[in-house]
Amino acid sequence: MAKIGFIGLGIMGSPMARNLMKAGHAVVAFDVVPALLDSAVGAGAGRGASCADVAAKSEIVITMLPDGPEVEQAVLGAGGVLEGAAAGTIVVDMSSISPLVSQKIAVAAAAKGVGFLDAPVSGGEPKAIDATLAIMVGGEQAVFESVLPVLRLLGASITLTGPVGAGNVTKLANQIMVACNIAAMGEALVLATKAGLDPEVVFNAVKGGLAGSTVLNAKAPLVISRNFKPGFRIRLHQKDLRNALLAAESMKVALPLTSLVQQMLMALMNEGKGDLDHSAIVTFIEEMAGVEVKKPTGE
Numbered sequence: 171m172a173k174i175g176f177i178g179l180g181i182m183g184s185p186m187a188r189n190l191m192k193a194g195h196a197v198v199a200f201d202v203v204p205a206l207l208d209s210a211v212g213a214g215a216g217r218g219a220s221c222a223d224v225a226a227k228s229e230i231v232i233t234m235l236p237d238g239p240e241v242e243q244a245v246l247g248a249g250g251v252l253e254g255a256a257a258g259t260i261v262v263d264m265s266s267i268s269p270l271v272s273q274k275i276a277v278a279a280a281a282k283g284v285g286f287l288d289a290p291v292s293g294g295e296p297k298a299i300d301a302t303l304a305i306m307v308g309g310e311q312a313v314f315e316s317v318l319p320v321l322r323l324l325g326a327s328i329t330l331t332g333p334v335g336a337g338n339v340t341k342l343a344n345q346i347m348v349a350c351n352i353a354a355m356g357e358a359l360v361l362a363t364k365a366g367l368d369p370e371v372v373f374n375a376v377k378g379g380l381a382g383s384t385v386l387n388a389k390a391p392l393v394i395s396r397n398f399k400p401g402f403r404i405r406l407h408q409k410d411l412r413n414a415l416l417a418a419e420s421m422k423v424a425l426p427l428t429s430l431v432q433q434m435l436m437a438l439m440n441e442g443k444g445d446l447d448h449s450a451i452v453t454f455i456e457e458m459a460g461v462e463v464k465k466p467t468g469e
């Protein structure tokens with residue numbers, strides 16, 4: 171059994187750390203929010219005093235933090251993972267961040283003899299709880315294989331997609347497809363509703379054809395029932411598309427659709443909708459059309 175450090179005990183990190191403990195691993199945990207750390211300690215984790223302290227007590231350190239700046243602070247900053255980690259430690263960052271930041275951290279880690287993988291996930295809280303996440307990994311094959319038994323305790327599908335940064339490039343590709351799908355679904359349902367159709371009838375009519383998708387099946391019922399409880403928050407998806415645009419710019423790649431949807435998400439955050447589910451992208455299109463996607467009232 172490995173000694174595993176776990177940093178970031180939020181919506182995703184908390185159930186992931188618990189799954190490692192359930193499998194018999196000793197976990198030392200840390201989060202800047204004391205109540206979250208108390209809860210993990212109550213579930214059997216050791217109490218880390220800082221990121222450096224967690225690293226000093228671990229062979230593998232997993233980070234599950236909001237975005238690149240937090241990962242940089244936790245790994246490279248004062249009192250960070252690299253201050254405490256001995257040579258031979260492996261850091262696995264499972265946050266969704268810019269691949270450019272992953273590469274920067276990998277270089278700093280290598281200078282201390284510390285291995286690094288970027289391993290973002292897809293599947294959200296339910297799959298974090300069930301340990302059925304899709305995990306997209308970037309890094310060296312040998313480092314990947316050494317932590318694979320641990321990743322198998324967290325996910326149902328684990329794929330090495332290339333060198334460091336490749337995990338986050340894959341995750342950004344995933345986030346582009348999901349965001350543009352939701353926006354297109356929103357436009358389609360707004361048009362149908364404005365034309366006087368029942369959006370549920372339209373959804374049922376198209377879902378078995380080429381327009382059918384996992385996104386449509388998951389999100390259309392939420393929109394039609396006006397349930398925008400997250401799920402995946404608008405502000406996190408805005409962050410992912412911003413990271414996609416920054417990475418694309420560094421490679422001189424134009425992403426016009428991603429750019430448009432990222433601006434829609436930003437506008438929704440300014441309307442106070444940042445903590446709604448990303449299916450609430452539809453409300454941006456509804457406002458321009460003066461119609462709300464829902465079942466007709468029969469008036």
Ligand code: NAD
Pocket residue numbers: 177178179180181182183200201202203206221234235236237240243244264265266267291292293294295401402403406
């Ligand atoms: P969250 O905000 O619930 O959790 C992040 C945790 O990190 C918080 O508890 C916060 O206190 C802690 N933290 C921040 N800075 C820290 C630091 N310097 N040191 C220690 N702890 C620190 O976020 P989440 O929903 O768990 O998401 C984590 C990552 O996973 C994000 O990158 C997100 O995009 C990605 N993700 C989330 C979902 C989802 O459905 N929630 C799905 C797939 C991927």
